[in-house]
Amino acid sequence: ARTVRRNGDGVVTVGGMPVTALAEEFGTPAYFLDEEDFRARCRAWAHAFGPDADVFYAGKAFLSKAVVKWLKEEGLNLDVCSGGELATALAAGMPAERIAFHGNNKSAAEITRAVTAGVGRIVLDSFQEIARVAHIARELGVRQPVQIRVTVGVEAHTHEFIATAHEDQKFGIAVADGSAAEAVRRALGHDSLELLGVHSHIGSQIFDMAGFEVSAKRVVRLLAAVRDEHGVELPEIDLGGGLGIAYTSSDDPREPHEIAKALHEIVARECESAGLRAPRISVEPGRAIVGPTAFTLYEVGTIKPLEGLRTYVSVDGGMSDNIRTALYDAEYAVTLVSRVSDAEPMLVRVVGKHCESGDIVVKDAFLPADLAPGDLLAVPATGAYCRSMASNYNHALRPPVVAVRDGQARVIVRRETEEDLLRLDLG
Numbered sequence: 001a002r003t004v005r006r007n008g009d010g011v012v013t014v015g016g017m018p019v020t021a022l023a024e025e026f027g028t029p030a031y032f033l034d035e036e037d038f039r040a041r042c043r044a045w046a047h048a049f050g051p052d053a054d055v056f057y058a059g060k061a062f063l064s065k066a067v068v069k070w071l072k073e074e075g076l077n078l079d080v081c082s083g084g085e086l087a088t089a090l091a092a093g094m095p096a097e098r099i100a101f102h103g104n105n106k107s108a109a110e111i112t113r114a115v116t117a118g119v120g121r122i123v124l125d126s127f128q129e130i131a132r133v134a135h136i137a138r139e140l141g142v143r144q145p146v147q148i149r150v151t152v153g154v155e156a157h158t159h160e161f162i163a164t165a166h167e168d169q170k171f172g173i174a175v176a177d178g179s180a181a182e183a184v185r186r187a188l189g190h191d192s193l194e195l196l197g198v199h200s201h202i203g204s205q206i207f208d209m210a211g212f213e214v215s216a217k218r219v220v221r222l223l224a225a226v227r228d229e230h231g232v233e234l235p236e237i238d239l240g241g242g243l244g245i246a247y248t249s250s251d252d253p254r255e256p257h258e259i260a261k262a263l264h265e266i267v268a269r270e271c272e273s274a275g276l277r278a279p280r281i282s283v284e285p286g287r288a289i290v291g292p293t294a295f296t297l298y299e300v301g302t303i304k305p306l307e308g309l310r311t312y313v314s315v316d317g318g319m320s321d322n323i324r325t326a327l328y329d330a331e332y333a334v335t336l337v338s339r340v341s342d343a344e345p346m347l348v349r350v351v352g353k354h355c356e357s358g359d360i361v362v363k364d365a366f367l368p369a370d371l372a373p374g375d376l377l378a379v380p381a382t383g384a385y386c387r388s389m390a391s392n393y394n395h396a397l398r399p400p401v402v403a404v405r406d407g408q409a410r411v412i413v414r415r416e417t418e419e420d421l422l423r424l425d426l427g
């Protein structure tokens with residue numbers, strides 16, 4: 001978070017509050033989120049894309065009622081991908097027309113709820129879903145705005161993108177074999193659907209603009225083909241999320257204005273050469289907004305030096321609050337935050353308390369050799385896909401999310417209790 005500093009005792013402070021006091025008040029493990037940083041990132045995205053574009057925050061990265069309120073206040077829209085996320089958005093008062101509903105297998109109940117609520121767009125992911133949403137909307141007497149999720153044959157991750165046939169995945173409808181054109185034909189054939197445009201999402205944690213550019217180009221060409229076949233200029237394109245963030249110092253992320261500029265330029269150029277009116281662009285950043293705004297605070301419990309190998313440092317959380325290291329081999333940094341130490345650095349692996357050897361939080365890190373039980377460690381950049389992917393493995397109690405702003409800390413998602421766990425268990 002932007003407001004992280006150390007005070008005179010070497011204790012890290014967040015939004016003016018020492019982490020030792022935060023640990024005392026809220027316990028560990030816990031996620032601490034810098035609200036002002038979150039809001040500033042929302043504003044940076046909205047400003048970078050300007051009034052002729054829409055920014056949808058991807059709720060899968062982390063969603064709570066407080067987050068919805070911040071999005072509402074900062075003028076962002078929201079992308080949800082399940083009935084649960086939709087329910088959270090509506091419960092927190094997000095206007096339905098600012099919600100986009102995603103997913104490759106939405107249930108009839110979810111679709112009905114979304115159409116009834118009046119969501120601004122449903123992103124259709126298959127031929128069955130085109131028919132299903134058309135049918136439900138017709139039954140409800142609604143003309144439902146929709147987009148079609150297409151796969152443009154680009155897959156991008158981190159520093160690489162591949163622009164060949166990457167259609168072998170479950171999302172979207174392929175452009176290359178004409179399926180996307182057929183999907184447009186079918187959607188236009190339903191009076192109960194209002195086809196707004198097409199949607200493309202090419203991957204996550206991306207640093208290379210080239211993948212987005214190829215995707216934008218292919219999407220605009222599809223719009224041109226639609227115009228040629230149907231005489232209709234679809235008014236919108238969505239280019240998805242995926243912009244990478246810095247997890248460690250070796251990551252070099254692009255800024256929102258860089259991606260906005262690249263996308264606006266390529267869309268304008270392609271539209272001009274195709275003789276199309278420029279469509280309204282939207283994007284769906286999740287990680288880039290919330291990822292850097294939070295860190296996880298852990299307490300060290302045991303320390304086990306393995307001669308000639310490394311030292312295992314066990315903390316009071318683990319794969320139940322951050323599955324990303326085990327699942328994706330993700331890299332994180334870790335810092336001693338409860339004091340300063342002049343001791344030599346030692347190579348450590350920070351692990352959790354779960355019954356699983358893959359329960360690793362940070363694979364390789366250097367921490368001071370005088371590290372001791374009771375020390376507090378912070379793992380930065382855990383705002384995205386950590387709390388939202390947290391589990392109750394080993395009946396772990398999922399940690400709270402505490403929002404810090406102007407020297408005030410407020411629990412926005414409380415810590416789970418044993419009663420919460422037992423309430424679901426009917427014996």
Ligand code: LLP
Nearest residue numbers: 058201204205241242243284285286287385
């Ligand atoms: N839009 C769509 C349609 C998506 O599928 C996603 C992410 C996003 C937007 C937001 O992407 P972002 O800007 O956050 O990269 N659990 C994984 C990431 C899975 C992302 C899935 N879709 C992780 O922890 O890295």
